[in-house]
Amino acid sequence: MDEFGFIAKHLSVLAGPEGLDLKDDVAVWPAPKGLDIVMNMDTLIEGIHFPDGKFDAQIAEKLIRVNISDLVAKGADPSGYLLSLALSKKVEEANLEEFCQGLVDAQQRYGISLWGGDTTRVSGKNVLTVTLIGTVPKGKSVLRSGANPGDLVCVSGHIGDSYLGLKLLLNQIHASDYQSTYLKNIYHMPEPPFALRTAIRKFATAALDISDGLLADAAHLASASHVGIDIFLTTIPLSIESTKWVLGERDHLKARLKLAAGGDDYQVLLTLPENKFAALKRQAIRANISLTVIGKITKRLGVRCLDSQGNEVVVDKAGYKHF
Amino acid sequence: MDEFGFIAKHLSVLAGPEGLDLKDDVAVWPAPKGLDIVMNMDTLIEGIHFPDGKFDAQIAEKLIRVNISDLVAKGADPSGYLLSLALSKKVEEANLEEFCQGLVDAQQRYGISLWGGDTTRVSGKNVLTVTLIGTVPKGKSVLRSGANPGDLVCVSGHIGDSYLGLKLLLNQIHASDYQSTYLKNIYHMPEPPFALRTAIRKFATAALDISDGLLADAAHLASASHVGIDIFLTTIPLSIESTKWVLGERDHLKARLKLAAGGDDYQVLLTLPENKFAALKRQAIRANISLTVIGKITKRLGVRCLDSQGNEVVVDKAGYKHF
Numbered sequence: 067m068d069e070f071g072f073i074a075k076h077l078s079v080l081a082g083p084e085g086l087d088l089k090d091d092v093a094v095w096p097a098p099k100g101l102d103i104v105m106n107m108d109t110l111i112e113g114i115h116f117p118d119g120k121f122d123a124q125i126a127e128k129l130i131r132v133n134i135s136d137l138v139a140k141g142a143d144p145s146g147y148l149l150s151l152a153l154s155k156k157v158e159e160a161n162l163e164e165f166c167q168g169l170v171d172a173q174q175r176y177g178i179s180l181w182g183g184d185t186t187r188v189s190g191k192n193v194l195t196v197t198l199i200g201t202v203p204k205g206k207s208v209l210r211s212g213a214n215p216g217d218l219v220c221v222s223g224h225i226g227d228s229y230l231g232l233k234l235l236l237n238q239i240h241a242s243d244y245q246s247t248y249l250k251n252i253y254h255m256p257e258p259p260f261a262l263r264t265a266i267r268k269f270a271t272a273a274l275d276i277s278d279g280l281l282a283d284a285a286h287l288a289s290a291s292h293v294g295i296d297i298f299l300t301t302i303p304l305s306i307e308s309t310k311w312v313l314g315e316r317d318h319l320k321a322r323l324k325l326a327a328g329g330d331d332y333q334v335l336l337t338l339p340e341n342k343f344a345a346l347k348r349q350a351i352r353a354n355i356s357l358t359v360i361g362k363i364t365k366r367l368g369v370r371c372l373d374s375q376g377n378e379v380v381v382d383k384a385g386y387k388h389f
Numbered sequence: 390m391d392e393f394g395f396i397a398k399h400l401s402v403l404a405g406p407e408g409l410d411l412k413d414d415v416a417v418w419p420a421p422k423g424l425d426i427v428m429n430m431d432t433l434i435e436g437i438h439f440p441d442g443k444f445d446a447q448i449a450e451k452l453i454r455v456n457i458s459d460l461v462a463k464g465a466d467p468s469g470y471l472l473s474l475a476l477s478k479k480v481e482e483a484n485l486e487e488f489c490q491g492l493v494d495a496q497q498r499y500g501i502s503l504w505g506g507d508t509t510r511v512s513g514k515n516v517l518t519v520t521l522i523g524t525v526p527k528g529k530s531v532l533r534s535g536a537n538p539g540d541l542v543c544v545s546g547h548i549g550d551s552y553l554g555l556k557l558l559l560n561q562i563h564a565s566d567y568q569s570t571y572l573k574n575i576y577h578m579p580e581p582p583f584a585l586r587t588a589i590r591k592f593a594t595a596a597l598d599i600s601d602g603l604l605a606d607a608a609h610l611a612s613a614s615h616v617g618i619d620i621f622l623t624t625i626p627l628s629i630e631s632t633k634w635v636l637g638e639r640d641h642l643k644a645r646l647k648l649a650a651g652g653d654d655y656q657v658l659l660t661l662p663e664n665k666f667a668a669l670k671r672q673a674i675r676a677n678i679s680l681t682v683i684g685k686i687t688k689r690l691g692v693r694c695l696d697s698q699g700n701e702v703v704v705d706k707a708g709y710k711h712f
Binding site (some may be wrong): 096103112149183186195286 | 420429460472513520522
């Protein structure tokens with residue numbers, strides 16, 4: 067099937083009115099009144115961001131979700147997306163059908179539609195890029211740069227599941243069937259706190275999504291806000307499956323540190339004044355989203371990790387490990 | 390150099406205010422009043438859209454220009470772009486510097502700035518994606534679907550230079566040094582009729598950029614407008630260098646047909662009522678852009694190629710040949 071056949075068969079049905087039935091190379095979108103437009107672009111590469119040979123609904127979901135998390139962290143409402151598929155020759159009709167089903171599901175969940183893009187064949191690995199477009203009320207986007215000393219530092223969801231999911235996919239650790247499935251699924255289909263975006267823009271002073279790793283991204287936020295962060299390592303929220311893994315490790319603190327440095331969580335790290343926390347927490351409970359205080363913004367620059375006694379834990383690697 | 394070092398050193402200087410110094414994952418753009426937003430996304434792949442191993446200023450220029458041509462064809466004014474670079478390990482610091490110089494030049498020429506994007510490393514070939522964002526007055530974007538029977542069909546610039554440039558790069562044809570340099574340069578750095586965009590939205594009833602090949606793209610326009618097109622093959626404008634090549638071929642008509650089917654021209658094919666042509670032509674002359682009538686819109690569906698006697702020429706391949 068050529069590019070036009072593929073678009074006509076699989077992608078046209080995903081298009082919103084802005085996409086002009088994907089027949090016009092461009093999307094046309096009446097500029098929304100009184101709003102700021104928020105856009106981001108994330109690329110996933112086969113063999114780096116997802117396993118070699120995997121091309122299915124989960125990959126489509128991941129591709130959308132890693133972009134959704136960026137907009138959610140800014141308090142923005144997503145509207146539509148442009149999709150560039152550079153597909154290897156190994157991708158077959160059946161893969162494309164599954165992939166597009168993933169797009170359908172993601173579109174419904176996040177209320178977005180396909181506005182355009184490009185489809186090409188590549189001799190190497192699949193390279194998938196999404197530009198996600200959304201809106202916030204004028205001036206209300208939550209940047210990285212607004213954190214103030216004294217603000218609480220919170221994180222949505224659980225941290226570290228994706229890191230362990232990746233370790234399992236790489237056969238670097240072992241786990242029970244259930245645990246393995248759970249963790250791999252989170253790696254493939256992270257769950258950004260979509261329902262919390264309005265509350266984020268109402269209450270948060272700064273926010274970003276966690277892709278490089280909680281500690282690395284905390285450092286990005288701290289740097290952009292010209293503040294420091296104290297993170298209490300034992301308060302970082304873990305799933306039951308990740309907790310089991312920690313308990314199986316010799317050094318629990320070191321294990322927690324690995325999860326905090328792991329990355330690919332696509333949860334939101336945010337800061338807010340202490341007196342706003344109860345209101346945000348109520349919204350989170352209503353939305354069935356876990357929200358945990360893990361630290362405080364300090365005047366002293368840099369990110370410090372503290373153990374349960376308040377002693378600093380030395381971090382040798384805050385970064386992020388790909389395939 | 391890691392991703393953050395690369396962004397800080399090379400890309401931050403390219404960022405507009407919407408790009409938040411590329412420190413925030415997202416771009417924030419106040420929605421422009423009374424305008425439609427026009428967006429497109431094009432991907433270039435090493436070894437398919439440009440030669441293996443080439444990564445320099447020309448590739449950056451091509452990447453921007455193939456997106457500019459889409460917006461120009463819609464009569465839109467470009468504002469900013471998002472850039473995804475999936476870079477192979479072969480790309481070195483010196484390549485990146487040259488590439489970014491190409492971006493600088495393109496940004497100045499087209500009045501755009503970098504708003505964001507993503508940078509990753511890929512084990513295979515370079516995959517480069519741009520999302521270009523621009524505006525037109527509300528309701529004024531020129532779609533593919535507005536052509537009416539009786540409209541003239543015009544094309545900007547010259548057709549076929551890129552096709553021959555590619556043939557030269559693939560060593561499939563030979564040419565003098567000057568001719569070869571000229572044609573390869575057009576292949577790497579096509580020249581969409583940027584200065585004509587206001588006139589296009591004023592006068593054109595339908596338009597698109599020529600990427601798949603003049604004949605294939607004419608068919609796209611005809612299909613979207615539910616009309617046909619008669620194209621007079623000998624009126625298709627050729628550069629002196631392409632004309633020389635045609636004259637060296639045994640069958641001139643067949644040679645012209647190859648150029649018309651070649652693709653990668655990134656010129657604009659447009660339609661307009663006959664009584665508007667003089668006004669558009671004046672604008673083109675003022676902008677020093679060649680504009681040529683090459684055919685007519687017909688009620689009869691489909692694209693017909695006619696020779697200078699008005700006889701139909703059979704086209705066996707309207708498509709587009711990559712590397």
